[in-house]
Amino acid sequence: MSSLVVQTSFIGDVVLTTPLIAMLAERGPVDVVTTPVGATVLRNNPAIRSLIAYDKRRADRGLRGFLRTAYHARPLVARRETGRGEPRAVHGHDREARRAYLAQGSVRSAMLALMAGYHDRTGFATSSGHALYTTRVEYRDDWHHARRLLSLGDWDMAEHADKATLRPKLYPGAADVADVDALLHGRPRPFVAIAPGSVWATKRWPYFDTLAELMAPDVEIAVVGGTDDAALGHAIVSRVRARWGAARVIDAVGKLSLLGSAELIGRAAALVTNDSSPQHLASAMGTPTVTVFGPTVPTFGFGPLAPHSQVVGRDDLACRPCDRHGPRQCPLGHWKCMRDVSPSEVYDIVKTIVLPASDRAHT
Numbered sequence: 001m002s003s004l005v006v007q008t009s010f011i012g013d014v015v016l017t018t019p020l021i022a023m024l025a026e027r028g029p030v031d032v033v034t035t036p037v038g039a040t041v042l043r044n045n046p047a048i049r050s051l052i053a054y055d056k057r058r059a060d061r062g063l064r065g066f067l068r069t070a071y072h073a074r075p076l077v078a079r080r081e082t083g084r085g086e087p088r089a090v091h092g093h094d095r096e097a098r099r100a101y102l103a104q105g106s107v108r109s110a111m112l113a114l115m116a117g118y119h120d121r122t123g124f125a126t127s128s129g130h131a132l133y134t135t136r137v138e139y140r141d142d143w144h145h146a147r148r149l150l151s152l153g154d155w156d157m158a159e160h161a162d163k164a165t166l167r168p169k170l171y172p173g174a175a176d177v178a179d180v181d182a183l184l185h186g187r188p189r190p191f192v193a194i195a196p197g198s199v200w201a202t203k204r205w206p207y208f209d210t211l212a213e214l215m216a217p218d219v220e221i222a223v224v225g226g227t228d229d230a231a232l233g234h235a236i237v238s239r240v241r242a243r244w245g246a247a248r249v250i251d252a253v254g255k256l257s258l259l260g261s262a263e264l265i266g267r268a269a270a271l272v273t274n275d276s277s278p279q280h281l282a283s284a285m286g287t288p289t290v291t292v293f294g295p296t297v298p299t300f301g302f303g304p305l306a307p308h309s310q311v312v313g314r315d316d317l318a319c320r321p322c323d324r325h326g327p328r329q330c331p332l333g334h335w336k337c338m339r340d341v342s343p344s345e346v347y348d349i350v351k352t353i354v355l356p357a358s359d360r361a362h363t
Contacts (some may be wrong), residue, residue: 001028002075003117003153007038007103008054010199011258012302013361015284016146017103019161019167022047023153024101028050033073033112044171060098066108070115089199101152103299105129145301160180167305170284173265179256180263191220191250192354193268193287195278196236197229198327201212202335203274207294208232214247216240219354222250222268224261224278229253266284269354272346273288275326279304290346294337295330297321310349316339 003024007017014034022029025047032048039053055059075098076160092311099120104129113121114132123129125136137152146166151158156163172180192215196208212221216255221240223233233253242247253265258281265271265278266285273279273289276297282289283305291304293313297320303311314320320337321329 001338002098004073004075004098004100004113005030005103005118005306006033006073006113008033008035008106008109011037011041012280013103013145014041014276015168015170015280016027016302017149018042018045018150018284019049019166020101020103020153021045022169023157029073032111033069037258040088041170041218043259043289044173045169046171046195048340054112056128064107066112067115068146070112073112088094091256099163102127102129103149103152103210104132107132108217110174124148124152142299142302144303144305147303149221155193155226163305167286168280170259170262170281170286172259176257176260176263178313179260180267183250183252183255187220187250189220190269190354191222191267192350193222193224194236194280195224195229195265195273195276196232198276198326199227200272200276200295201328202330202338203276203326204232205274205294205338207341207343208272209236211237211346212240213243214343214347215246215350216248218351219269220248220250220330222264223253224264224271225253226255227254233262253338254260262360266302270350272350275302282306290349290353291297292334292338292341293347295320295322296339297326298333300324308353310353312341312349313337313348324361 007014021030029049031050033052033054036053039051052072060069100118100270101121102109105123107129110129110132120131122135123133124139126139130136140148147158193234194208198204223236225233230253237251262281262285265287266281268287268293271287271289273283273291279289279291286306288308289304289306291311293311298311312339317337
């Protein structure tokens with residue numbers, strides 16, 4: 001059986017879809033429709049036969065782009081040799097069994113799978129596109145999202161999956177590894193990665209620069225993020241360099257691809273981050289993660305999955321959680337869910353992961 005997975009949500013959602021993709025690949029070829037950014041994250045994944053990038057907000061915006069993407073998503077159901085020995089896709093009545101899995105639940109995604117010729121379409125019963133599904137799966141609020149996504153392909157497997165099965169996987173390429181090698185300059189000491197960014201303003205913990213200054217005497221720091229995180233990253237790097245010197249901090253903000261960032265995070269002793277995509281990169285690379293949760297909570301299903309990971313948050317606030325994603329501004333104006341999480345509290349948790357007991361006693 002061949003499968004089509006449609007996942008055009010945020011980077012973290014794309015990463016958490018990889019266990020589903022791996023499971024489906026055991027049954028047959030898997031093609032994936034995702035965003036251009038999602039395609040860069042899924043590059044090199046051996047479980048994926050073909051990646052179809054759907055730039056729904058720019059190049060593929062509108063009906064023409066939608067139809068073009070649906071055409072490219074048609075199943076490559078058989079490969080026959082032409083006279084020149086080149087494989088070609090065969091469409092028509094000789095199609096093998098195939099099913100689409102709507103990991104992103106919009107009506108547009110469901111229509112795309114329908115237009116691509118997938119007569120069997122599976123998605124969550126709560127999704128906006130559910131009327132176009134042939135199979136509707138219960139959305140379990142009490143499950144991690146990786147488990148929920150896995151249930152689209154096999155409910156029983158998802159229900160009994162262990163942590164190793166639920167952990168996502170990413171595959172940095174040779175160029176990503178080389179970029180990280182060059183950035184680290186052969187540094188032998190362990191380091192802690194810090195990822196201060198988030199698309200949602202209220203999910204950005206405000207004390208990463210103070211935390212980095214606290215940690216720098218004991219462990220080197222690597223600051224990770226995209227170009228949009230440049231200001232946040234510069235504040236952290238400048239503070240550490242001013243107090244402890246340039247050798248104590250590695251500035252990786254805007255210098256690596258997403259898979260390059262995953263490679264760097266994979267070499268870190270730990271990652272400290274918000275409830276944002278770097279947490280899921282760390283889960284995929286097996287790096288222990290300390291995640292600061294503010295307006296959101298881990299029970300939404302998006303907590304870290306790497307071994308020895310921990311979460312921090314103010315569980316005593318009646319107003320928390322206030323939003324599924326994180327509002328642009330605190331509805332009550334105080335933002336205590338983030339402001340009341342101290343750098344020393346976070347560092348105490350990091351030390352239990354990174355520093356030997358003898359070193360922790362002297363910090």
